[in-house]
Amino acid sequence: MLRPALSRPGRLLKHPAGKDSFLARLLHPSPDTAPVTLTQRRIFILPTRAGLGFALLLLLMLLGSINYGNSMGFVLTFLLASLAVVSILHTWRNLARLIVSAGSSEAVFAGQDARFRVCLDNADDYARLAIGLRTGKAVGEVVNLAPHASGCLAFAVPAPVRGRLRAPGFSLVTSFPLGLFRAWSPLDLDLHCLVYPHPAPASLPLPETAAHPGDGRPRGEGHEDFAGLRSWHPGESLRQVAWKAVAREQGMLAKQFMGGSQADTLLDWDALSDPNPESRLSRLARWVLDAESAGRRYGLRLPGVSIAADRGQAHCHRCLEALALYRP
Amino acid sequence: MKPVYWLLASLALVIAPHLAHLPLWVGPLCLGLGAWRVAAERGRVALPGKPLLIALTAACTALILAEFHTLFGRDAGVTLLVVMISLKLMEMKTRRDILITVFLAYFLVAAGFLYSQAIPMVLYLLLAVWTITTTMIAYGDTASGLATRARMKLGAVLLLQAMPLMLVLFVLFPRVSPLWSLPQDAHAGVSGLSDSMSPGTISQLIQSEAVAFRVNFSSPLPPAQTRYWRGPVLWDYDGRTWSTRTPSPESASLPLLRGGATTYVLTLEPHHQRWLFALDLPATLPPDSRAAGDMQILAREPVERRLRYQLTSYIDYRLGAELVPSARQRALTLPANLNPRTHALAGRWRSDEGSDPAVVARALAHFREQNFVYTLSPPRLGTQAVDSFLFETKRGFCEHYAGAFVTLMRAAGIPARVVTGYQGGSLNPLGDYLVVRQSDAHAWAEVWLAERGWVRVDPTAAVSPDRVEQGIAAALPAAELPLALARLDIAWLQRMQQTWDLVNSQWDLWVLGYGEDRQRSLLARIHASLATWAGMAVALAALLLAGLAGVALYLLWQAAKNRADPAQAAYARFCRRLARLGIARLPHEGPLDFSRRAGQARPALATRISHITQLYLDLRYRRNPPPLRALRQAVRRFRP
Numbered sequence: 031m032l033r034p035a036l037s038r039p040g041r042l043l044k045h046p047a048g049k050d051s052f053l054a055r056l057l058h059p060s061p062d063t064a065p066v067t068l069t070q071r072r073i074f075i076l077p078t079r080a081g082l083g084f085a086l087l088l089l090l091m092l093l094g095s096i097n098y099g100n101s102m103g104f105v106l107t108f109l110l111a112s113l114a115v116v117s118i119l120h121t122w123r124n125l126a127r128l129i130v131s132a133g134s135s136e137a138v139f140a141g142q143d144a145r146f147r148v149c150l151d152n153a154d155d156y157a158r159l160a161i162g163l164r165t166g167k168a169v170g171e172v173v174n175l176a177p178h179a180s181g182c183l184a185f186a187v188p189a190p191v192r193g194r195l196r197a198p199g200f201s202l203v204t205s206f207p208l209g210l211f212r213a214w215s216p217l218d219l220d221l222h223c224l225v226y227p228h229p230a231p232a233s234l235p236l237p238e239t240a241a242h243p244g245d246g247r248p249r250g251e252g253h254e255d256f257a258g259l260r261s262w263h264p265g266e267s268l269r270q271v272a273w274k275a276v277a278r279e280q281g282m283l284a285k286q287f288m289g290g291s292q293a294d295t296l297l298d299w300d301a302l303s304d305p306n307p308e309s310r311l312s313r314l315a316r317w318v319l320d321a322e323s324a325g326r327r328y329g330l331r332l333p334g335v336s337i338a339a340d341r342g343q344a345h346c347h348r349c350l351e352a353l354a355l356y357r358p
Numbered sequence: 359m360k361p362v363y364w365l366l367a368s369l370a371l372v373i374a375p376h377l378a379h380l381p382l383w384v385g386p387l388c389l390g391l392g393a394w395r396v397a398a399e400r401g402r403v404a405l406p407g408k409p410l411l412i413a414l415t416a417a418c419t420a421l422i423l424a425e426f427h428t429l430f431g432r433d434a435g436v437t438l439l440v441v442m443i444s445l446k447l448m449e450m451k452t453r454r455d456i457l458i459t460v461f462l463a464y465f466l467v468a469a470g471f472l473y474s475q476a477i478p479m480v481l482y483l484l485l486a487v488w489t490i491t492t493t494m495i496a497y498g499d500t501a502s503g504l505a506t507r508a509r510m511k512l513g514a515v516l517l518l519q520a521m522p523l524m525l526v527l528f529v530l531f532p533r534v535s536p537l538w539s540l541p542q543d544a545h546a547g548v549s550g551l552s553d554s555m556s557p558g559t560i561s562q563l564i565q566s567e568a569v570a571f572r573v574n575f576s577s578p579l580p581p582a583q584t585r586y587w588r589g590p591v592l593w594d595y596d597g598r599t600w601s602t603r604t605p606s607p608e609s610a611s612l613p614l615l616r617g618g619a620t621t622y623v624l625t626l627e628p629h630h631q632r633w634l635f636a637l638d639l640p641a642t643l644p645p646d647s648r649a650a651g652d653m654q655i656l657a658r659e660p661v662e663r664r665l666r667y668q669l670t671s672y673i674d675y676r677l678g679a680e681l682v683p684s685a686r687q688r689a690l691t692l693p694a695n696l697n698p699r700t701h702a703l704a705g706r707w708r709s710d711e712g713s714d715p716a717v718v719a720r721a722l723a724h725f726r727e728q729n730f731v732y733t734l735s736p737p738r739l740g741t742q743a744v745d746s747f748l749f750e751t752k753r754g755f756c757e758h759y760a761g762a763f764v765t766l767m768r769a770a771g772i773p774a775r776v777v778t779g780y781q782g783g784s785l786n787p788l789g790d791y792l793v794v795r796q797s798d799a800h801a802w803a804e805v806w807l808a809e810r811g812w813v814r815v816d817p818t819a820a821v822s823p824d825r826v827e828q829g830i831a832a833a834l835p836a837a838e839l840p841l842a843l844a845r846l847d848i849a850w851l852q853r854m855q856q857t858w859d860l861v862n863s864q865w866d867l868w869v870l871g872y873g874e875d876r877q878r879s880l881l882a883r884i885h886a887s888l889a890t891w892a893g894m895a896v897a898l899a900a901l902l903l904a905g906l907a908g909v910a911l912y913l914l915w916q917a918a919k920n921r922a923d924p925a926q927a928a929y930a931r932f933c934r935r936l937a938r939l940g941i942a943r944l945p946h947e948g949p950l951d952f953s954r955r956a957g958q959a960r961p962a963l964a965t966r967i968s969h970i971t972q973l974y975l976d977l978r979y980r981r982n983p984p985p986l987r988a989l990r991q992a993v994r995r996f997r998p
Contacts, residue, residue, distance in 0.1 A: 080457045087461045091468045097536045099663050101870045102471035102480055106487070108527035110464060112520035113491065119909055120516065159503040174503030207512055208491075209457075209498045 065131035081210035137224035143186040144223035160206040197221035229316040294339040295328040307358040361496035371486040530898040550629035554601035561755040566796035573792040589779030591652040607685035609651035617674035637671035678811040689773030697744040704769030732822035759817040760801040773806035789860040
């Protein structure tokens with residue numbers, strides 16, 4: 031009865047043919063541009079398995095009451111039936127008018143799990159309890175929202191290939207308070223996660239190409255501005271290893287130098303001979319990580335993309351993003 | 359509180375009232391298993407393994423079978439249910455196990471109503487339902503967002519919100535007669551008159567305060583000493599027990615009724631026997647019943663539910679002017695070779711007195727004058743029961759007097775029989791009805807006299823006139839009164855008792871007695887078409903839909919209320935008009951900033967824009983805001 035007469039057309043008509051049809055846009059623009067308010071049209075409600083069991087219990091109690099002519103048996107049966115009906119409204123209200131918006135998601139490497147965050151805003155005067163997020167069959171995290179409070183739910187999706195990963199549809203579900211009915215709202219928020227190429231496993235040493243050959247500074251490594259130790263990565267020069275630290279059994283550490291006169295490294299698509307573009311991107315991703323962790327300045331050159339040498343988190347991200355989104 | 363403790367509390371609440379009618383070992387078993395579960399929750403012990411559980415289950419089932427010889431029926435079924443729930447506690451792990459346990463708890467509440475539907479019990483079981491509902495909420499609150507009190511409050515709110523719908527269903531859901539026959543023990547344990555009488559049967563019944571029936575008189579209330587409510591008539595005596603072994607003989611003539619009629623409605627509590635009670639002597643019969651030759655009214659079926667019928671009776675009557683030989687023979691038969699002294703006494707009276715009425719009077723005088731005592735605790739009688747009562751103990755209750763009197767009459771050659779039923783009853787002035795309780799049970803005699811037919815003679819009245827005039831409580835010495843009959847001399851206490859009985863009678867009438875007939879008659883009173891299946895179905899559907907629509911409208915209205923702040927709506931309209939000019943308010947832009955930017959973009963409109971913005975801001979933030987009308991008007995006129 032509270033179930034919308036028309037199931038969400040956006041989902042039905044999302045396939046290429048119907049995606050831009052007039053009807054689809056009129057009835058339900060898809061995907062949702064966050065934030066979304068869960069209106070009556072978006073919430074479905076059906077009995078759970080427990081609810082069906084409860085119905086069976088009520089049937090047995092009704093038969094017993096009829097047979098024993100037991101008035102209070104009737105009263106109890108009807109009270110419990112009414113309780114179930116009232117619980118439909120409570121379960122529905124637990125989800126209705128909830129405002130859902132897309133949360134941020136951090137970039138991951140291909141092969142890892144992308145974590146998407148969904149933020150919920152409760153604009154009403156009552157608390158909402160035990161609201162869960164369901165992808166596929168499993169309900170993941172569950173959250174309570176106090177009156178006029180917000181909360182977040184996250185879900186993980188495998189990210190096997192690089193690029194921009196669009197989150198699959200998910201549902202917000204709740205069966206609070208009695209667990210006899212489940213209300214759910216299928217959502218298809220515009221959630222994205224950047225997936226970097228999977229870094230190539232075996233490390234080749236970084237290419238020693240100068241990004242700016244004529245910058246006038248002497249080549250080589252400065253030994254004067256020792257800045258500290260960091261972990262040594264395979265593929266780095268053994269000359270950087272802090273052998274004294276190795277002797278102290280602290281593991282392979284590399285000496286790091288500030289303001290050193292390291293040469294800029296250019297990570298160049300064309301310098302690689304691998305015919306498979308994905309392998310090249312993997313290799314470049316590995317080099318970006320290696321160069322970043324080696325504290326070098328590095329630049330990236332792809333066909334049609336050129337990023338000047340720099341270093342730091344933002345730069346690293348920019349390079350990896352370029353690799354992730356590169357279309358050969 | 360952990361949900362499992364809620365569950366344990368619920369089970370304790372629903373099982374407790376059942377323990378009274380379950381085998382003795384069930385209580386300790388439940389307690390033990392409950393304690394085991396609590397200890398396991400606290401990590402003190404482990405739960406039992408599968409082999410032990412299977413052994414326990416088998417042992418309990420065997421014990422139940424040994425006790426009841428079946429696993430079905432009310433008592434065996436409830437025992438099985440209680441034992442299985444308790445054992446379920448030992449292997450309750452998954453959500454499904456928990457749900458099954460919770461549902462069974464609800465089912466036990468329903469089973470509790472099979473034993474008692476009295477108001478205190480109903481209130482108690484309602485408390486249990488609240489606890490079980492709270493348990494469900496506790497399990498549904500998976501992220502522990504509610505405190506214990508909040509869970510209880512939500513449970514109460516849900517139940518209260520369910521009440522109106524429950525009432526609609528209760529009134530309109532069509533009632534039908536039982537779908538299949540009930541097990542033997544469906545209504546066990548109800549006290550009432552039986553179809554036989556031996557020393558002690560009635561004095562036992564007297565102890566019960568339970569209501570036998572209630573009577574609403576539409577004509578004036580007859581005086582107490584004439585209020586004899588006729589029940590089973592007993593013809594045959596075996597030396598100890600009076601009964602009617604074969605159907606009572608037919609009457610040769612119709613009763614003759616005289617004087618004024620008494621009209622009343624009698625509400626009979628179910629007593630699981632076929633006979634119905636009526637004020638001596640009924641002129642009409644309740645539906646589906648017939649009168650035997652001795653004017654005992656028999657219903658076609660045993661009375662399994664509260665029965666309400668209207669009757670007309672005549673206090674002054676003549677019954678059985680003619681006596682057929684077979685009936686005379688039966689009314690004179692006594693067991694051979696028993697009670698020789700009684701026979702001798704009766705023979706002496708027979709030869710002394712000339713007429714039957716004189717013998718009757720002589721017998722009553724004997725009871726009056728020979729220091730007979732009316733008492734609830736008479737001494738035990740030997741095999742020559744009547745002899746030892748009449749000549750040795752001389753202490754007895756109404757069954758002793760009625761039995762001895764009929765024996766004397768038969769020995770003297772006067773046809774006589776025992777009549778059992780109720781006598782008197784107390785008036786409830788609040789509801790203006792008469793309550794007849796089990797404690798009003800009585801036995802008297804009828805003798806057949808030529809020309810006069812069957813005449814009622816109450817030998818108890820000869821011994822204790824107070825019994826028939828003022829009731830049992832006045833007739834017995836205070837020390838002998840059972841607790842239920844303790845005299846209520848305190849006025850307010852008496853009034854409270856009367857009020858309580860009135861409440862109970864209304865409860866019985868309108869709630870517990872709300873069956874097929876009552877439903878039809880109530881609904882027919884509202885509208886004739888309601889009293890049909892179709893009518894009920896339509897009304898039920900209409901009311902349910904109306905109720906749901908009401909709730910839905912309420913929820914929508916709440917949603918609308920959240921959305922529509924009128925000042926904001928007007929301002930939003932204003933913003934939309936500006937947006938059409940290409941000046942859209944940016945999400946981060948406050949009204950003042952927006953007004954400044956819009957003013958710069960359209961200097962011609964600047965004054966009006968800032969005026970409207972100021973009105974809006976004043977409405978929202980000033981302590982004494984301008985009327986909303988001003989803003990609305992300004993927006994309406996703003997048509998650039």
